Amino acid sequence: MTRLESLQDLETFRQACLASRDSRRTCVTVCAGSGCTAAGAQDVLRSLRRNIEQRGLNGQIEVKSTGCHGFCERGPVMLIWPEGTFYNKVAASDAKDILSGLVNGRRPVERLLYKDPRTGERVVREDDVPFYRYQHRVLFRNNGRIDPKAIEDYLSVGGYLALPKVLVGMTPEEVVDWVKRSGLRGRGGAGFPTGVKWEACRKNPARPKYIICNADEGDPGAFMDRSLLEGNPHSVLEGMLIGAFAMGASEGYIYVRAEYPLAVEHLRVAIQQAEELGLLGENILGSGMSFRIHLVQGAGAFVCGEETALIASLEGRVGEPLPRPPYPVQKGLWGKPTVINNVKTWASVPVIINRGPEWYAAIGTERSKGTMVFSLVGKINNTGLVEVPMGITLRRMIYEIGGGIPKGKKLKGVQIGGPSGGCIPASLVELPIDYEELTKAGSMMGSGGMVVMDDDTCMVDVARYFMEFLEEESCGKCFPCRKGTQRLKQILTRICRGQGTEDDLLLLEELSWTIKETSLCGLGQTAPNPVLTTLRYFRDEYLAHVRDRRCPAKVCKELITYRIEPTLCDGCHACVQVCTTEAILGEKKSVHSIDDAKCIRCGACLEVCQPKAIEVS
Amino acid sequence: MPRLKINGVEVEVEPGTTVLEAARFLGMPIPTLCHDDGLTPYGACRLCVVEVANGNRGKLLAACTLPAEDGLEIETHSARVERARQLLLELYVATSPQSKTIQDLASRYGVRQARFAPEFEDCIQCGKCVRICQEQMVAGAIGFAYRGPRRKVMSPFRAQSEICRHCGACLYICPVCELRCHGAQPETTLCSGCLNFAPACLAYHDHAMCFLDPCVACELAGPLRQDLLWPGANPRDRESKGDRP
Numbered sequence: 133m134t135r136l137e138s139l140q141d142l143e144t145f146r147q148a149c150l151a152s153r154d155s156r157r158t159c160v161t162v163c164a165g166s167g168c169t170a171a172g173a174q175d176v177l178r179s180l181r182r183n184i185e186q187r188g189l190n191g192q193i194e195v196k197s198t199g200c201h202g203f204c205e206r207g208p209v210m211l212i213w214p215e216g217t218f219y220n221k222v223a224a225s226d227a228k229d230i231l232s233g234l235v236n237g238r239r240p241v242e243r244l245l246y247k248d249p250r251t252g253e254r255v256v257r258e259d260d261v262p263f264y265r266y267q268h269r270v271l272f273r274n275n276g277r278i279d280p281k282a283i284e285d286y287l288s289v290g291g292y293l294a295l296p297k298v299l300v301g302m303t304p305e306e307v308v309d310w311v312k313r314s315g316l317r318g319r320g321g322a323g324f325p326t327g328v329k330w331e332a333c334r335k336n337p338a339r340p341k342y343i344i345c346n347a348d349e350g351d352p353g354a355f356m357d358r359s360l361l362e363g364n365p366h367s368v369l370e371g372m373l374i375g376a377f378a379m380g381a382s383e384g385y386i387y388v389r390a391e392y393p394l395a396v397e398h399l400r401v402a403i404q405q406a407e408e409l410g411l412l413g414e415n416i417l418g419s420g421m422s423f424r425i426h427l428v429q430g431a432g433a434f435v436c437g438e439e440t441a442l443i444a445s446l447e448g449r450v451g452e453p454l455p456r457p458p459y460p461v462q463k464g465l466w467g468k469p470t471v472i473n474n475v476k477t478w479a480s481v482p483v484i485i486n487r488g489p490e491w492y493a494a495i496g497t498e499r500s501k502g503t504m505v506f507s508l509v510g511k512i513n514n515t516g517l518v519e520v521p522m523g524i525t526l527r528r529m530i531y532e533i534g535g536g537i538p539k540g541k542k543l544k545g546v547q548i549g550g551p552s553g554g555c556i557p558a559s560l561v562e563l564p565i566d567y568e569e570l571t572k573a574g575s576m577m578g579s580g581g582m583v584v585m586d587d588d589t590c591m592v593d594v595a596r597y598f599m600e601f602l603e604e605e606s607c608g609k610c611f612p613c614r615k616g617t618q619r620l621k622q623i624l625t626r627i628c629r630g631q632g633t634e635d636d637l638l639l640l641e642e643l644s645w646t647i648k649e650t651s652l653c654g655l656g657q658t659a660p661n662p663v664l665t666t667l668r669y670f671r672d673e674y675l676a677h678v679r680d681r682r683c684p685a686k687v688c689k690e691l692i693t694y695r696i697e698p699t700l701c702d703g704c705h706a707c708v709q710v711c712t713t714e715a716i717l718g719e720k721k722s723v724h725s726i727d728d729a730k731c732i733r734c735g736a737c738l739e740v741c742q743p744k745a746i747e748v749s
Numbered sequence: 750m751p752r753l754k755i756n757g758v759e760v761e762v763e764p765g766t767t768v769l770e771a772a773r774f775l776g777m778p779i780p781t782l783c784h785d786d787g788l789t790p791y792g793a794c795r796l797c798v799v800e801v802a803n804g805n806r807g808k809l810l811a812a813c814t815l816p817a818e819d820g821l822e823i824e825t826h827s828a829r830v831e832r833a834r835q836l837l838l839e840l841y842v843a844t845s846p847q848s849k850t851i852q853d854l855a856s857r858y859g860v861r862q863a864r865f866a867p868e869f870e871d872c873i874q875c876g877k878c879v880r881i882c883q884e885q886m887v888a889g890a891i892g893f894a895y896r897g898p899r900r901k902v903m904s905p906f907r908a909q910s911e912i913c914r915h916c917g918a919c920l921y922i923c924p925v926c927e928l929r930c931h932g933a934q935p936e937t938t939l940c941s942g943c944l945n946f947a948p949a950c951l952a953y954h955d956h957a958m959c960f961l962d963p964c965v966a967c968e969l970a971g972p973l974r975q976d977l978l979w980p981g982a983n984p985r986d987r988e989s990k991g992d993r994p
Contacts, residue, residue: 433896450893455792455814608893608900610793611873615840618898619865639864646836649809649829650795657808 135410138418139296145409146292149284158193158234159213161276162222165200165359166394167516168207172224173197176208179224183231193234196285199363199398200355201276203263205515206246211258211276218258219244249513249535263514266533268495268521270503271479275363280398283405286366292411294485298374299419307378308334311481314489315501320346320437320474321549321578322654323500323567329471332461333379336469341381344465344472345372346442347388347395350434351550352601354581356505357475359517361388361395364479365402369425371478373411374485376423379471383424387442390429399427434605437579438653439464439472441607452609453653474579476505496522500566504577508534510584511541523564526556530584541586545669549578551598551605552658554665555591574665576658590687591670592677596624598662606655613656616647620663629690632678641667686748689733693749698723700745707737707746753821762817769797769812772825779825780834780854782841782924783875784813788884791876796837796854800824809833834858845871848925871925878902878919888912891919 136142160180164173180195201209206220212230217240219230226244233241245254246261255261258276278285286292298307312327333341345368349357361368372384388396403425406412414422428446435441436451443465445451464470480502484492493501500522506529509515513535520529526546530536537543543558548565554575556563563569567577585594599621608614623640626632644660644667651657667674676682683691696707696716703721715731718724726737726746738746752761755772762771767790772779783794790813798809802822809830812823824830838855843865845851851873876893879902883889890913894903904910920926 435896455790455811457816604897606897608874608895608897609876610795611840612795612837614874614897614900615844619840622866635864642836643840646833649833650798650837652792652795652811 133405133408135408136417137410139300142292142296142411142417146287149288152284153288156214159196160193160210160230161196161198161213162210163199163201163208163276164197165204165207165362166355167200167204168209171207173208175224176210176222176227179227180230183227187231187235189231189235193231196279198278199275199280200272200359200517202267202269202272202359202517202519203261203514204517205513212240213277216257216259218246218255218261220246262535263516263518263533266524266528267519268503269519270483270495271360271367271476271505272363272517272519274367275359278364280363280365281401283366283402283409286364290486291366291482292370294482295370295373295411296417297485298377299417299421304334304378304380307374307485310484310489311378312489314484314492315496315499316477316480316484316492317500317567318474319476319480319504319579321576321580323577326473326477329461329473330375330379332459333381333469333471336461338469339380340383340468341379342465342468342470343372343375343379343381343384344439344442344446344470345384345386345475345478346437346439346472347386347392347475348430348437348442349389349392349475349579350437350605351579351581353509353583354507354550354579356507356517356580358389358392358395360475360479360505361392362398365395365398366406367479367482368399368475369402369406369412371481372425373416373423374481375471375473375478377421381471382422383426385426385428385446385465387428387430387436387446390432396427396429403427433607435607435653435655438655440653442472443470450607452607453655455652476580497564497566499568504565504580506580506582508582508584510547510582511537511586511589512584513538520565522566525561526563526565527561529565529582530561534584537584537586541588544585544587544589545591547575547583547585547594547598547662548581549576549661550581551601552576552655552661553578553581554661555585555594555669556665557669559669574668575661588685588687590628590683590685591666591673592624592627592683593685593687595662595666596621596628599624599659602655602659606659610650610652610656612647613651613653613659616643616651616656617659619643620647620660624663627674627677628683628688630677630681630688634675634678636678637667637671637674692733693728694726694731694733694737695747695749696724696726697745697747698725700743702743702745704742706740706742710736710740712736751817751819751821753817753819753823755823756825766817767813768799768815768817768821768823771817772799772812772823777825779812780858781813782850782854782873783877785877785881785922788877788880790814791880794873794875796834796841798830798833800827800830802827831858835860839863840865841873843867845869845873845925847871848873850924872902873925874900874902875924876902877922877924881918881922886914886916886918888914888916890914 136145162173162177177197184193203209208222209220210222211218222244229241233239240256247254258264274289278289308327308330311330316326317323318326347357347361412425430436433451436445438453439460440454441451460470460472495502503519503521505519508518518533545555545557547553547555556573556575570577599617603617603621606613606617623636640663644664647660648657673684676684681691686692701723705720708716713730713732715727716724750761755775758775760771760775769779779797781797783791792811792814795811797812799812800809802824835858838858838860841851842855842863846867879892882891890910891902891904893900
């Protein structure tokens, strides 16, 4: 690739990219995100390519591996362009039929189309699939179209359009003003207005300045940032370039988890391509601006997502937070003004520049603008990544996009905002999702993890699980977070074992409050949220544990017993064969019984019992 | 020069002063376990949290790392602060019941219950030893290793450090190693000795083990605090009945 020396060069190059792409030519884009790859997307890709070769369709049908399309539950998924036909659960053996369909009058392969479970009808186009219909895809709009390793693809869908617009027609102040007017708030979770942060950095006279992209996504069940980096890394680079222009930064860092090898690889390729084209480096497009991006891999600490800990880690120190003030915009990386934004925040910037702040501010609610990406996981039919406008209700999210709860179970609660978010109960299903409403409900936006729970979930056990995670991931520097999370877990474990008292609930509340008030960084200040929200919304469940020594969801092993109903048992002996502790007694063809002392409540017998004779109480 | 108000008293300080230093200048005590004048502020023990009465009331802030800025209004002993400190001290006592420094603080700040099972972990990871070794002794022989519940102070790779000069600075500055309080036993995490008229250690030893330093608990709650006398709590009574705790 030759270096582009001016804005004109970039435009010429873009036109050349567009000319080499016939928009009418058939293109099959297969999702090769981590979810679909795990479901066999690579086999599908190989099979497609081999079949095209065999049929001599080279040049007529193009096959692309793209980033995540979002509908992970139905993976591997693919799209057929230009029509936008959506196939789900594709296997390698389907390649023949797909190609036959394309060659013979472009008829879609019926069995690979998505079947709407409510109407039973097959849906042809992606936009008509209920999972996608209510989404508003701004950041993820191009994930299903472009090859993340080809900068030409990004250019031909309108990439690097915002950069020349900024370089030529706008002053840095104007850019900051646009970001402010767009109402964009930090997508890492805290929701600090991005424009305000940028302005503070811009006004700081110290030089040099740094900008950092925080891609240390560590919440259990969250994979939005990974999918964006895997699927469209250039959008993040472009956002950072615009940020560098607005703030006068000369160097940028992307701090990405080492556990995301595909994201790291795609970023490395993207940075290399941008450097070769002269979009990164000295005198970018002849504008006189210089900017470099370094890729740094984190070493696996959850706390390094906290900005001061991230800076410490970048500088080569132990990843432990520092007190603020001074804030990173005052004294950040190597004591210089630094702006840290999340992956999604950076990727939103080119959109705001391209479409204008008013367009962006029109999406969402009064104080939370734009779209938010959630990873919808847990007990939900349509697991995947969803991008929705702020202010969408939980009901629409779970029942229309998410397709409801599997096996006809009832919704119990939703954990929003990662391990230190809070559990929102089913009764608040009409809650609009934005920063303020979630905080009011005791949860937080966080980075956008959304774990759906059905009535088989014990909320005390959930709180205990999250405390276990946070105890492990607390850096241990400040006392309330280190010791407090340990003690919270201890008390919750005690309650789960049926050894808790009502005083324990008061102690939980008091301790949670103190941890929130006195901890050094965001991790500790939000760590008790799961305990506080479950106590607030599911207090009767806690009371059942401490008063009646009973676990209503039948999860806590010390509080349940297994017994065989003699009238139902047909003596098939299946349970005896799976029981690993020899706790089930009885001869074949005679009624069995369970020795409670030996039973470890693993639930294996429950699964094999045909007459459903085993009762849990 | 920044002018700020601490507990309603106005004070003007040099730029770069922390709120903790400003409060101490006024003679207003703020408890801390991880701060020492010769060491860089660390902000880990969180006992010195104060409330900012104007502006960001969202959370309590550590006075040792909070720069004294113009116009700040600080409350060092508001109800909210005291409540947080008491529970923190309850946690500290359970972590290291035999530190007299901690027992004294607990007594001074009115901790009257110990709801957490004692762990006798001793090290509270205030980081004073690590900092004095690095900053004053210019050695850096010890540091923190591991994370979260496993985090601990040790020499690199657990080996005898070659740069350690055995100067003893780490021992000198440790709030836990020095002044062992023998009053606290597994069943009586809190010393509260003087609430019982005499230090609890007298039940185990012939003389008070806190003689090295006047016991704050004793000073604050000597014979005058008869109202707080627990029935049968006097160790001498217990001894006469023959049921030592």
